[in-house]
Amino acid sequence: MEEVLVNHDKNKKILLSPPHLSGNEWKYIQEAIDTNWIAPLGPNVDAFEKEMASYLGVKDAVAVSSGTAAIHLALSLLDVKKGDTVFCSTLTFVASANPILYQDAVPVFIDSEPETWNMSSEALEKAFEDAMLAGKLPKAVIVVNLYGQSAKMEEILAICNRYEVPMIEDAAESLGSQYKGKKSGTFGKFGIFSFNGNKIVTTSGGGMLVSDDLDAIQKARFLATQAKDSAPYYQHSKKGYNYRMSNVLAGIGRAQLEVLEERVNAKRFNFLKYYKELSKLPGVQFMPELEGTLSNRWLTTLTIDEKITGIAAAQLIQSLADDHIEARHVWKPLHLQPLFKGQKYYSHGEHKSISETLFMTGICLPSGSNMENDEQMRVIESLKMVILQRAKMTHPISG
Numbered sequence: 001m002e003e004v005l006v007n008h009d010k011n012k013k014i015l016l017s018p019p020h021l022s023g024n025e026w027k028y029i030q031e032a033i034d035t036n037w038i039a040p041l042g043p044n045v046d047a048f049e050k051e052m053a054s055y056l057g058v059k060d061a062v063a064v065s066s067g068t069a070a071i072h073l074a075l076s077l078l079d080v081k082k083g084d085t086v087f088c089s090t091l092t093f094v095a096s097a098n099p100i101l102y103q104d105a106v107p108v109f110i111d112s113e114p115e116t117w118n119m120s121s122e123a124l125e126k127a128f129e130d131a132m133l134a135g136k137l138p139k140a141v142i143v144v145n146l147y148g149q150s151a152k153m154e155e156i157l158a159i160c161n162r163y164e165v166p167m168i169e170d171a172a173e174s175l176g177s178q179y180k181g182k183k184s185g186t187f188g189k190f191g192i193f194s195f196n197g198n199k200i201v202t203t204s205g206g207g208m209l210v211s212d213d214l215d216a217i218q219k220a221r222f223l224a225t226q227a228k229d230s231a232p233y234y235q236h237s238k239k240g241y242n243y244r245m246s247n248v249l250a251g252i253g254r255a256q257l258e259v260l261e262e263r264v265n266a267k268r269f270n271f272l273k274y275y276k277e278l279s280k281l282p283g284v285q286f287m288p289e290l291e292g293t294l295s296n297r298w299l300t301t302l303t304i305d306e307k308i309t310g311i312a313a314a315q316l317i318q319s320l321a322d323d324h325i326e327a328r329h330v331w332k333p334l335h336l337q338p339l340f341k342g343q344k345y346y347s348h349g350e351h352k353s354i355s356e357t358l359f360m361t362g363i364c365l366p367s368g369s370n371m372e373n374d375e376q377m378r379v380i381e382s383l384k385m386v387i388l389q390r391a392k393m394t395h396p397i398s399g
Contacts, residue, residue: 013324014379017198017299020370021252022259028251041225042247048254049208055257056183058191058210060217063245063253064224067172067194067207071142072099073220073243074168074190074209080105080139087127089119089144089151089170090333090345091355095194096144096170097334108138108344109335112354116290117301118151119143120354121159123346128163141167145174145184146331147287147364148200148267148298153179153187168192172207175200176264176296184296185210195253200263200298200369203253206245264296266369270376271297274365277380281387283308301330303361310390313363316383323382330362 028044037043045063053061064070080086082104088097090109100107110127113120124141131137141160143151153169160167171177171185172194178184185191195206211217222228227240245253256263271286278284283305289295306312311319313329320327333355335345347353366379 010378011324012375014326014366014371014375015368016326016328016364016366018368018370019197019202019204020263020368022255024258025252025255028254029248032248032251037247040244040246042250044247044250044254045245048245048250048257051254051257052193052208053210055260056186056191056210058186059212060214061208061210062217062220062224063250064207064209064243065245066095066205066243067170067192067196068095068099069224069241069243070190070192070194070207070209071096071168071170072102072241073223074192075099075103075105075140076223077190077216077219078140078166078168084139085131085136086140086142087124087138088142088334089146090335091117091146091331091358092144092170092334093172093331094334094337094339095172096142097340100142105139106343107334107340108346109333109340110346111348112146112358113152113348114354115288116149116151117146117287117354117358118149119156120346120348121152121155123348124156124159127344127346128159128165132163137163138165140189141165142170143167143188144170144172145177147301148174148177148296149287149289150174150177150179150184150293150295152290157187166190172196173199173298174296176260178294180292189213190216195249195256200267200296201253201256201260203245203249203256206249206253263369267297267300267367268295270367270369270371271300273376274300274302274380278302278383281309281384284387297367299364299367301362301364303358304363304387305361309387311386313361316386317363319386320379320382323378325379325382326366327379328364330358330364332359 049061080103084105086100091112111123167188169188169191174184191210193208195203224243227238229235287301
């Protein structure tokens with residue numbers, strides 16, 4: 001047989017998580033154009049909401065302009081206002097907490113725990129105990145499912161329910177994931193999804209608020225459409241927002257949702273290949289998958305132990321960039337952000353901040369569902385070369 005040579009184009013940049021269109025998007029876009037439904041709302045929006053609700057097994061959903069908008073609506077519906085507190089995962093993108101500021105409320109940040117990298121139930125319990133003693137419970141708890149991995153929902157929900165505080169599940173990164181057989185984003189009072197360009201399902205930009213509370217979702221539609229009263233003219237009795245999704249973008253989302261399971265399988269395949277090739281390298285540990293859960297592995301993430309490898313996460317990211325490979329740090333914890341300086345933070349253990357350790361040691365690898373095998377091998381070979389070289393320099397074998 002003739003040997004097949006793999007062409008490694010070293011100059012082609014490998015992106016972290018680019019959009020992956022199915023090809024069927026044109027059908028829904030064309031339909032929107034042909035019927036002149038290009039403004040916000042329309043048949044694609046209605047259908048996308050129904051299809052998402054059906055897939056998730058929730059009673060209703062409202063399509064909005066972003067996941068951030070969905071969180072803001074959830075906080076508004078829970079009557080979060082000036083001076084109220086909201087507990088929030090610290091290891092997440094700033095969009096999880098910005099809406100707390102929109103409401104002039106005060107965030108309190110909760111550390112991660114090792115098994116999921118998500119909200120620590122131990123830290124959450126401590127935060128609630130202190131809040132109870134102070135006589136001021138939070139109005140809501142925002143729990144994030146990081147990089148596709150569900151948090152320990154049973155433990156966290158039990159705590160929230162005991163204190164009768166509603167939970168908002170930020171599933172922006174975890175569409176297609178499962179926790180004990182139930183779809184991610186369906187555990188809290190509200191579930192949040194993002195369809196940003198880098199997400200597993202994209203509408204270019206957009207989001208979804210889901211719930212089993214039909215009245216709440218109907219109120220969300222009202223608020224998201226400038227809170228227009230039922231009147232023969234423009235009348236407004238409440239503060240509203242311009243948060244509805246366009247009919248064109250909803251069409252893209254419908255086509256994307258059709259191939260969601262394929263995308264999850266592709267992301268998980270990427271992870272398994274990385275794991276097979278890299279997990280035995282000294283000082284390398286991958287983000288775990290909690291027993292009884294299924295992560296969509298939106299991004300494959302790992303930690304690097306500098307003491308063992310002789311290279312820090314930041315140096316490794318730069319080394320990959322030199323090879324035209326986009327890798328990124330794990331999210332910088334929100335309690336370390338200048339924006340939130342001075343806000344309360346509850347760590348997982350005394351003098352033990354899991355989120356800070358993950359930030360210092362964590363790396364997100366290219367994880368596109370359309371990544372070619374030779375592209376992934378470029379990433380793997382680049383990582384192996386640097387890590388093994390540095391490990392030999394750090395721990396030389398004596399003759």
